[in-house]
Amino acid sequence: MKSELKAERILPPAPRMHWSSVLLLIGLVALVVASFATLPLKWHDFFTATAIQSTREFLHGFMPPELRPVFLHKIAIATFETFAMSAIGTLIAAVLGVLLGLPASGRFGLTARLATRGVLNVLRSIPELVWASVLLIAAGLGPFAGTLALALHTFGVLGRLFADAFENCPPQAASTLRINGAHPVAAFFYATLPQSSPQLMSYTLYRWENNIRAAAILGVVGAGGLGQMLKYHLSLFQMQQAASVIIAMILMVGVVDGLSYLLRRMMTR
């Protein structure tokens, strides 16, 4: 009986991949291959004894971290400054990002989507440093310029990530509301946002982490904090002081990471 069934069975043919998908994949692989091929990369240096020796020496230079109270006090102040700058910058960016992520995810039609995506692209194409040097003139020297620079660049980044998250979100819940006549924005708040909020939150907290590090580059604008301290001590080869700063940064990132873990757990459980 079983064999009879097998004999009569005519499997439908498996659908073929579209040629453009194949082309796209080949293109991506080619890009990776070309990248490795054109760069004069020297891998063998990594596997020599001197490499290990050198690494060990380098790491040894960081020991023991500087722990004098005076220095720790300085680090504490710098940490708070970095913390404040990055947090405020990220907060502004996240709020604006949700606002612009809405049209950028195509909720108000194609034109609005393209236009807002364009704006977001420009905002994030311009690195923090360039924003900082423009804002430096407008806002003067100080953490405010740095905060704004972070906010503007992060705005572009989060706007785009949020928009993609909205687009990737399962559409049924929102489309049901819209089919029933709800305004797209209302449907967004009642369906898309609760679905994608863990994702938005983790992107935001993750960008915050990023901004903690990015604040390092903004030492130029007098937005000091940990970044400027690190640059200073590394430039002077004061590795033990640098080690303390690095530890402070790692701990800060760790705290934000833990926060994001806890919040997501609260939201998804």
Next chain:
Amino acid sequence: MPPRDPAWRSRIVGCIVFVLVLWPMLVQAEFKPWILFDAQSLQATGNFVASFFPPAHSAEFLQLVAVSTWETVAMATAGMALAMLAAIPMTLLSTELLSISRLGSGRVARLPAWLRQIVRWFLIVLRSIPELVWALLLVRIVGLGPTAGVIAIALTYCGMLGKVYADILESSEAAASNALLQNGSGRLSAFLYGALPEASSELLSYTVYRWECAIRGSIVMGFVGAGGLGQRMDESIKMMAGGELSTMLIVFILLVAAADGVSALLRRRLD
């Protein structure tokens, strides 16, 4: 009559705490938006921005930009490829969504929990060690040049990708992978047949975005003399050369738009 909303009080308290925490931070960051709008600084900004026009377009410079652009793209691509290679296994290790011991009790067993914690901290260290430190280490080992640049990207981006991939998986709909796990399939299979199709478009968007970040954020490449657009840009800022800056910004915008296009195209292919 409906009972009172049990969440209302905690919301009010949350708001108050939020404001209380935010206030000192605003003070520390010298948050005074109004200074942006005084006439003098507006004019100064206007002048600087005006110096962006016309963008530098001498043949020599354009050639330099073209070469740097390819260098940057190549380094970013190579670095990303390596970073992904390392990040994917770590993601699989660190996502709780794929945990088998969690099934039923909602609590992960001690050993895997520790392992997960170790991987998470490893990723944290990877991504929070500043570029400059990687640069100094890599210069010692491989010397100046693109090798150091590629490795520096691979290392930091491994930390970032590993974390964000795990986050994406963790916050996607868990029903599909849960059902597979509950029926006794392995974690990798549950990932491939449940979590991946659920989160693939989000993972893809993020990967392309990171690639684009690798192109843009090439400070570390400057530190290790690897060249590329980022280093050129750094130089132009220091020189306040608005024209050169604007040319490179245009290149960035085009690259970013291209990356966006590729991302959209790939996601459409998934559908």
Next chain:
Amino acid sequence: QQQVFRVSAIPDEAPTELQRKFKPLGEYLSQKIGMKVEFTPVTDYAASVEGLINHKLDMVWFGGFTFVQANVRSGGKIVPLVQREEDEKFRSVFITTDKSINKLEDLKGKNFSFGAESSTSGHLMPRSFLLSAKINPDMDMKRVSYSGAHDATVAAVAGGKVDAGALNISVWEKLIEAGKVDTSKVRVFYTTPPYYDYNWSVRSDIDPAVRKKLTDAFLSLNADTPQGKEILQLQRATRFIPTKPENYKAIEAAARNAGLLK
């Protein structure tokens, strides 16, 4: 036997500019020592120091302070080869646009910008002279920033982002020559006493024959030949002279005194 001779320079100017300056010199050196000479610009001082110490670079254009750093960090294994005649009596200038600043003491409570953290003429020596004038930049000034390069310091002062700044006199003169600064607005209010600065350094374990050839090549440059003229002009040098580690003892002392060297 290695075939490539790797050279770099501290990034106290824009790396492209450095690369442009180095091009004829590189060709000249390559010709003299019979090896391919390769120049890699970096954007960080420390990277060039680490590169030379760890055999990843063979010769670097150091400032006085970076030389001292490299020498200390390598345990005395770095030797200065030659320097420009000008580097024997190098100076820094303090510039401002603020009418009320006329001497170092006026800088108290102001915003001030150094160049890069590891720069001799942009940070170490200005700091050292400030300290001798009883001004501790970290305590007495409102805010200290590090612009990263001499050109950037001028831009910051001219743009009014900081009240005053300190930089390398030679860059200052170059900018004036090129008309890139408005001298009616930005003025020098203090020029430091002279000190030893830049040099070309190599590792002491380098092949002595190569070292000899390099020294000779630099010393035999003169403005009479067209090639020599071009190179010297680009390097803003009248001629190169030999130098020795002892010349930098004063800088080392200043660095230790300012707490920049342990």
Next chain:
Amino acid sequence: MTFELQEISTRHIGAAKNAYALHSLSLRIAQGEQIALIGPSGAGKTSLLHTLACALKPEQGSLRVFDENPWAAQGSARHALRARLFLAPQTPPLPPRQRVVNAVLAGRLPQWSIWQAIRSLIRPIDPAAAYDALAHFNLQDKLYARVDRLSGGERQRCGMARALVSQAEAFLVDEPLSALDPTLSVQTLNVLQREARTRNATLVCSLHQVELARAHFPRIVGLRDGRIVFDAASSDISDAMIAELYRNRQDELLPASPDHSEIAVAATPRC
């Protein structure tokens, strides 16, 4: 006339070129009518309801809703039309983590301004209305529970409560009883029908429970393969018509294996 369909053919966006979900289908539904939609799985019940709700654009034929042609109208006019309809999908697509009160009050969104909508998220505007709607389905205790912590039937009832809260003039309900026990099924149908009657709203309800359909609805539309098989008063519908409607497709073809035909024979609707 609430709905007037003439020779409507509908195709899903992702479907193959000639895979119509509805084939030249004509139907007229007057205001206040109550209609049950029955038919085998894949017959096109959901597609028809979506077409009625202006959620799926017919490829051919003319559709009139409340005496207007929604697809000829401006987008905003069409959207205003949608606010007068209420579609309750087959599996209630409620976002996880949303609270029941918000999920229910979402039925009011077409009437609310955006500000009211946002305000209600912070503090529900009319929890009493949600409470009353839920009470009709014995679900009032779950007012502030999270949607993903409901059982399957509770979730479905939550979707129905949303319908009650809305101010629609036509309910399009897709298998409202699929996850409910017999008692609740009857109760739910009663509530829906009574609500429709009080408002003089039209009710179109797709059902798999033929007996319930015949007992509760005056008019029944049988759908199969995208075509209307019968459209008659429920008193005129014979058991043979029902049997024919649900006849297994296998019977039409040569039985693929002895097994299947055996099943098909056993497969007379018993419920």
Next chain:
Amino acid sequence: MTFELQEISTRHIGAAKNAYALHSLSLRIAQGEQIALIGPSGAGKTSLLHTLACALKPEQGSLRVFDENPWAAQGSARHALRARLFLAPQTPPLPPRQRVVNAVLAGRLPQWSIWQAIRSLIRPIDPAAAYDALAHFNLQDKLYARVDRLSGGERQRCGMARALVSQAEAFLVDEPLSALDPTLSVQTLNVLQREARTRNATLVCSLHQVELARAHFPRIVGLRDGRIVFDAASSDISDAMIAELYRNRQDELLPASPDHSEIAVAATPRC
């Protein structure tokens, strides 16, 4: 004994402290038995099935599955046990964008090595098996369709096909008929029961269709408020017992409003 429950109490992870979904529930199910699980919405049917599938850890009481105590065993042993069970959840947890063939073959994952799993994603390893399984439910044409382009009933049958493909020794099926028409319901039940019989597998099936349960299953367990109301041979079950099982909770309390009691009275199971 396939399952042996003694005084099991189960609580959901997110639920309140004393909100048990199952209250000291005892049950013994022998290998090869076929049991229907009935009860009103929210009774705990899903919770019981999840407990049996080792997907929910009981807080109290002892659970034995295949004569082992899964929660005393090592995690890996427990997982091996899960591979011998098959749980088909109430809403089929199929990731969108997945193709039906992969969704069905995912039932084989516990048996496959990871390489086979990857290979099968690229090119299905045993499409014939998926085809046969789908053919049992008249769904063979949809072999290569995407899951999110199926109708509700088709999706449910896709989930059942996965059960057939799996090599489980016990099927735990949660409302397999909720989205199916009467004919398909009978056919699906037949297929499941025959498959279980051929394999000598245990079948536990939660149902809302009381008549179907009584006609097809030799033993019926009635659940209400997390407690077993009756557990008897279906021949011993009277209509009164059924009526009592589904009796509306409103009846027990004072009617909240005249409306409600009226509904409750009308609400006798008719199906």
